[in-house]
Amino acid sequence: MKLTRSHWRRIRSRGWQVLITLMGLLLLTFFIGRVMPLDPVLAIVGPDADHATYQQVYHQLGFDKPLWVQFAIYLNGLLHGNLGMALLTGQPVINDILRVFPATVELATLAIVIGTGLGVPLGVWAAARRNGVVDYVVRIISLAGYSTPIFWVGMVGLLLFYAHLGWVGGAGRVDFSLDGLVPRRTGLLLVDALLAGNGSVFASALNHLILPASLLGFHSLAYISRMTRSFMLAQLTQEFILTARVKGLTEWQVIWQHAFRNILVQLLTVVALAYGSLLEGAVLIETVFSWPGFGSYLTGSLMLGDMNAVMGCVLVVGLIFVLLNLISDLLYQVFDPRTKV
Amino acid sequence: MNLLLRCTACCMALLLMAASPGLRAATPDDQLIVGMNMNNLLTLDPAAMTGNEVVGIVVNLYDGLVELDPRQLTHVRPALAERWEISPDNRQLTFHLRDNVTFHSGNPLSSEDVVWSMRRVLHLNLAQASVWKSYGFSKDNVDQMITAPDARTVVLRLPKANDPLLVLYSLAALGSMVVLDSKTVQAHASNGDWGNRWLTTHEAGSGPFRLDVWQAKDVLRMNRDPDYWRGAPKLSRVVFRHLQESQTLRLMMEKGDIDIASNMAIPDVKALRHDPDLTVDAVPKGTIYYLAMSMKDKHFASAKVREAVRYLVDYQGINKSLMAGYGELHQRPIQAGMPATLPDPGYKLDIPRAKALLAEAGYPNGFDTTLRVLADQPFLNIAIAIQSTLMQGGIRAKIVTGTGNQIYGAMRERQFNLLVGRGGSGVEPHPHSSLRSLVYNPNNADSARLTNFQGWRTGFYDAQLNQMIDQALLERDSVRQQQDYFAIQRRYDQLIPALMPISQMVDSVVVNNRVQDYIPHPSATTFLRDVWKTPDSLAGGTP
Numbered sequence: 001m002k003l004t005r006s007h008w009r010r011i012r013s014r015g016w017q018v019l020i021t022l023m024g025l026l027l028l029t030f031f032i033g034r035v036m037p038l039d040p041v042l043a044i045v046g047p048d049a050d051h052a053t054y055q056q057v058y059h060q061l062g063f064d065k066p067l068w069v070q071f072a073i074y075l076n077g078l079l080h081g082n083l084g085m086a087l088l089t090g091q092p093v094i095n096d097i098l099r100v101f102p103a104t105v106e107l108a109t110l111a112i113v114i115g116t117g118l119g120v121p122l123g124v125w126a127a128a129r130r131n132g133v134v135d136y137v138v139r140i141i142s143l144a145g146y147s148t149p150i151f152w153v154g155m156v157g158l159l160l161f162y163a164h165l166g167w168v169g170g171a172g173r174v175d176f177s178l179d180g181l182v183p184r185r186t187g188l189l190l191v192d193a194l195l196a197g198n199g200s201v202f203a204s205a206l207n208h209l210i211l212p213a214s215l216l217g218f219h220s221l222a223y224i225s226r227m228t229r230s231f232m233l234a235q236l237t238q239e240f241i242l243t244a245r246v247k248g249l250t251e252w253q254v255i256w257q258h259a260f261r262n263i264l265v266q267l268l269t270v271v272a273l274a275y276g277s278l279l280e281g282a283v284l285i286e287t288v289f290s291w292p293g294f295g296s297y298l299t300g301s302l303m304l305g306d307m308n309a310v311m312g313c314v315l316v317v318g319l320i321f322v323l324l325n326l327i328s329d330l331l332y333q334v335f336d337p338r339t340k341v
Numbered sequence: 342m343n344l345l346l347r348c349t350a351c352c353m354a355l356l357l358m359a360a361s362p363g364l365r366a367a368t369p370d371d372q373l374i375v376g377m378n379m380n381n382l383l384t385l386d387p388a389a390m391t392g393n394e395v396v397g398i399v400v401n402l403y404d405g406l407v408e409l410d411p412r413q414l415t416h417v418r419p420a421l422a423e424r425w426e427i428s429p430d431n432r433q434l435t436f437h438l439r440d441n442v443t444f445h446s447g448n449p450l451s452s453e454d455v456v457w458s459m460r461r462v463l464h465l466n467l468a469q470a471s472v473w474k475s476y477g478f479s480k481d482n483v484d485q486m487i488t489a490p491d492a493r494t495v496v497l498r499l500p501k502a503n504d505p506l507l508v509l510y511s512l513a514a515l516g517s518m519v520v521l522d523s524k525t526v527q528a529h530a531s532n533g534d535w536g537n538r539w540l541t542t543h544e545a546g547s548g549p550f551r552l553d554v555w556q557a558k559d560v561l562r563m564n565r566d567p568d569y570w571r572g573a574p575k576l577s578r579v580v581f582r583h584l585q586e587s588q589t590l591r592l593m594m595e596k597g598d599i600d601i602a603s604n605m606a607i608p609d610v611k612a613l614r615h616d617p618d619l620t621v622d623a624v625p626k627g628t629i630y631y632l633a634m635s636m637k638d639k640h641f642a643s644a645k646v647r648e649a650v651r652y653l654v655d656y657q658g659i660n661k662s663l664m665a666g667y668g669e670l671h672q673r674p675i676q677a678g679m680p681a682t683l684p685d686p687g688y689k690l691d692i693p694r695a696k697a698l699l700a701e702a703g704y705p706n707g708f709d710t711t712l713r714v715l716a717d718q719p720f721l722n723i724a725i726a727i728q729s730t731l732m733q734g735g736i737r738a739k740i741v742t743g744t745g746n747q748i749y750g751a752m753r754e755r756q757f758n759l760l761v762g763r764g765g766s767g768v769e770p771h772p773h774s775s776l777r778s779l780v781y782n783p784n785n786a787d788s789a790r791l792t793n794f795q796g797w798r799t800g801f802y803d804a805q806l807n808q809m810i811d812q813a814l815l816e817r818d819s820v821r822q823q824q825d826y827f828a829i830q831r832r833y834d835q836l837i838p839a840l841m842p843i844s845q846m847v848d849s850v851v852v853n854n855r856v857q858d859y860i861p862h863p864s865a866t867t868f869l870r871d872v873w874k875t876p877d878s879l880a881g882g883t884p
Contacts, residue, residue: 039746044383046391046468047749048766048778051790053466089557090384090541099556155588163592170598171589176374176580180554180562290584292559300380300558305746 007333011326018322022315026078029314030071030307038305040087061087074311083315084308088301093312096297101316102187103173104286104293107213108278114217115224116271122221123228127236128255138225145222150215154288157215169208171290178204212289216282220274227270231263265335272324280317367597367877371577373856373869376590376599379558379583386540387458387519389467393865394604396516398561398581400866403519403546406436406455406495406512411862414770417509421450421520421547422495427505431817434505436495442570444522444547452489457523459487459497461535469517471793472766475777476508477501504814504822510769514864521545549574549870558583575873594619594851600874601859602851607666607718610849618854623666624861626846627676627767627775630668630719632727633752633760633840636800640710641758645702647837650759651688652695653734659726660844667719668844673830674779676765677845681772681826686834695734707735712759713751716742723843724761753792755800763846764795768864772826773814779840780833781810799839806832 041058062070077084083093126138161168169175173189182189182196190209193202235241236259244254283295290296294313301309368374381392387399407425410416422436442450462470463483477500478486486498499508512518521536522545529539536545544552549571550563561581565574582599584590587606593599594613605613614621632654634641641647660670671677672685699707712731714724724740731738738759742748751757765779782796783789791797809832813825850861855874861867 037747037750038744039750042746042750042753044389044391044468047745047764048471048793049391049468050471050474050793052474053468053470054792056466088383090538096557155586158589158592163596166596170593170596171584171586172582176582176599177369177372179560179580179582287585288589290582290586290589292556292583296558303380303744304383 007330010333011330014326014329018326021322022318025314025318026075026311027071029311030074031067033305033307033310034067034070036305038303040305040307043304044087074308078315083312086301086309086312087306088297088304088309093309096309097294097312097316099187100292100294100297103189103291104279104282104295106188106190106209107216107282107285107291107293108275110209110213111216111278111282112220112271112275114214115220115274118217119221119224120228120267123225124232124255124260126225126229127232128251130233130236135229138229142222142226145218146226149284150219150282151284151288153215153218154212154285157211158288161211168211169204171288173205173208173291174201175204175208208289212282212285212291216278216285220278223274224267224270228263228267231266232259235259235262265332268331268335269328272328276321276324279320368600368874370874370876371575373576373579373601373872373874374599375579375581375601375603376584376593377581377603378585379561379581380585382557382561384541385544385552385555386467386537387517387521388462388465388469388535389537389541390516391468396865397862397867398563399516399519400548401550401579401869402544402548402552402563403516403521404442404548405516405519406438407509408868409510409513409770409862409864409866411860411867414863417513420513421455425509431505431815432499432502434497434499434508436497438493438495439570440493442547443568444525444545445551445566446522446525446545448522448524450520450522450547451492452495453492454523455495455520456487456489458521459518460484461521461526462517465535465537467537469515472511472515472517475793476503476511502815504771504773504816507769507771507773507814510771510774514768514770514866516866520547522547549868550579553578569870571870574870576869579869594853597853600853600856603848605849605851607849610666610851613851620852620854622850622852622861624848624850625678625863626848627765627769627863628763628846629671629674629676629765629767629775629779629842630664630723630761630763630844630846631779631840631842632723633757633762633795633799635755635757635759636802636839637755638710638758640704640708641839643702644837645698646704647839649695649698649702649734650731650736651837651841652691652698653731653736654688654727654841654843655690655730656688656843658690659723663719663722663726664844666847666849668846670843671845672842674765674833674838674840674842675772675775675826675830676767679770679772681823683827683830690730692730692733699735704735707737709737709739710758711741712738712761713741713743713748713757714761715745715748720761720763727759727761752795752798755787755798770864773810776810776829779842780829780838781807783807795840801836801839803832803836806836 041054041061045053045057058064074084086093086096089096122138126135129135158170162170178201182192182198182201185192185195189205190202193205241254241259244258283299286293286295298313377394379394382394384390385395385399387403390396390399404421406420406422408418408420410418421438421442423439425434425436427434438452444450460483462473463478463480466480482500486500488496490496525545526536526540530536531538542555549566549569551566553562553564555561560583563579565577567573587609590602590605591609591613594602595616610621613619634647634650636642656670656672672688673682675682712724712728714720721742728738728740752760765775767775778795780796782791782794782802784791785797785800785802806829809825809829813822813829816822816825852859857873857875858871
């Protein structure tokens, strides 16, 4: 495939949109953060520190400057690729994000694989057996996955599969006694364990990953199967399907080779969006499973009023969505000639 | 297709293998796994740390000059200092360091390092400087007051008269004056920060363990230092894990995946109490749960109203039904268990008496007010209990909940009416430690901004009481000093203070029975160097 001039024009105009969106996002986050009744200075100096210490840290963090000046300083840093220092860790925000992100990527990727791998066939099957038993079962599963609080499901999952049955590992990415035994290369523990050739860490990491990823996968399965079903239903009522059936094709060929091919592009967007929201940090699951990922980091920073870290995270989340949108948009054009400008 | 099938089969086999319980092992014999909430752990710099959790870590990475015996708190044990002398005028402490101590870097430890570490606390002026500033040390005088006449001697001169025993206790209990490897830290200093940024996630100590890694709100691991001067610790590795959810902590404790759990929710601690493999240690702490009134509020400026409030709290009921695992009934400003602590005055809920007092104060129909409280337990339950008894006396208090910053922030600004809180450092086993934090208020002016004194925050001021506290601290005769502290407590009581103690804090730690010689320290300086575990094969019960 080759990108044409119209593709490039489209990318350029999208680029401006992206910049403006991110700018607005930052501005909003910054000012909301500053009016929030949180005092990061107090968190740093502790409740027993005296006034002189408080004032010193307040000044060091630049909180005595006008809001606009603080924002300008932040933007200036940003232009130089500096996201500032995080109060929570005392490290540059960019390092923190790079450190926590792989944990979330690992979790989200397995979750989306599970969610898509099961959700798409289920959705197709439900559409093919419209109003039959299969359809109802899939709709119930979808409803359950969508409406049960993930926090509660996580707790029950731990209770059942970890505490009661002992099938999977508990909280954390790996058994605590195996923590830190393989050197960090990619940050993806499964990959790092393979690279180090450490089987027990790999098994333990997989063992810890499987439950939270399945629960998250179940959550995105609900969304994906519902969307697949409705896309398929729209296709199956079309005339070319009737033609195909009249031609004597098998039901399998009709569904998978004719109808399903037509919804692939739409599905891409759905899966990309689902993946995006998983990457944004499955905050509650990360809390229940003490998963040291992006969601945990973001909530911790929010609780502390650590605005540098929060803004950094917002920027990353914004970028993820914008990029996923852009990619799915371009794929649309590549796969579906009708959307070409 | 064939390939796809084979891959799927492989994946399934792998999943099944991973999911089989056989792969899960109990914690290894030579590792200690501690689960706790690390939300308050922001830095490992001994001069900047806040909160108890980090003290427990720092004292295992660094050594101090002296230590407190966890079993007999008033007993000061030698650590880096083999012995020490107090000058006859009580203004000078001389410490003699032991030989042949090296830092983890290999650098030898000398008195220069000790002096540098102490100066650093005052020059940085972060969280841990507060107590030392209250002893009269400052950035400007510290270079003269703390000196090293030779490589093995450290002389600490007190800027103002104080009880040298209290200073010794502070050296032992706070963890702020531990000794840093000055050469290593200086090599990592930037922009005159005394290495503060680097020390946030690194250490430069001589303690029994070396820091392996610390990632905020995730994990902290330390490995044994085989060359530790007291002899290598028995454990090869200690892993502290951030587990925010108390219920997750409880499950992992039950399964034997962690050895020690701290700051768990009390309902979960209660549930674990019946597990034969686990022990719940109740660790007494110096801090006190209290009801504070602001004397900036015209209602509570009246002694009659404060006295009425004194009889509108069901102390016994609260302690009996709400405080199990959190605290024990206590009504004095000095922490319980000290020889200088008077028995409780025995206040009880007495509504008719409170109503009569309110009428005398000019509020026969009571009044409306607010009651600030952290949205955490047991604070919230205490506040709800107090709200209902206040209501019976006619005081209609609206509960305002919030985070630590919101609640204690308002108190630091002296902008509150009533507040349920916890305070009073009490880490040093000395009556002054509690009084300094809860009662002492040398200047009640708004502009003084003595936010570290809870006496100032409530606006409670009595010149005579301040003077009595100053004097008791300097009294050299221990019997007379004790009498002085009795007199202070009696006067505090007569004045009807703005801060009413309700309960003495207790901390619950759940420990697996395999863990031996783990003695949780009341001042949070729990030493892990002697801890060991019985081999897994000998442990009964848990698989």
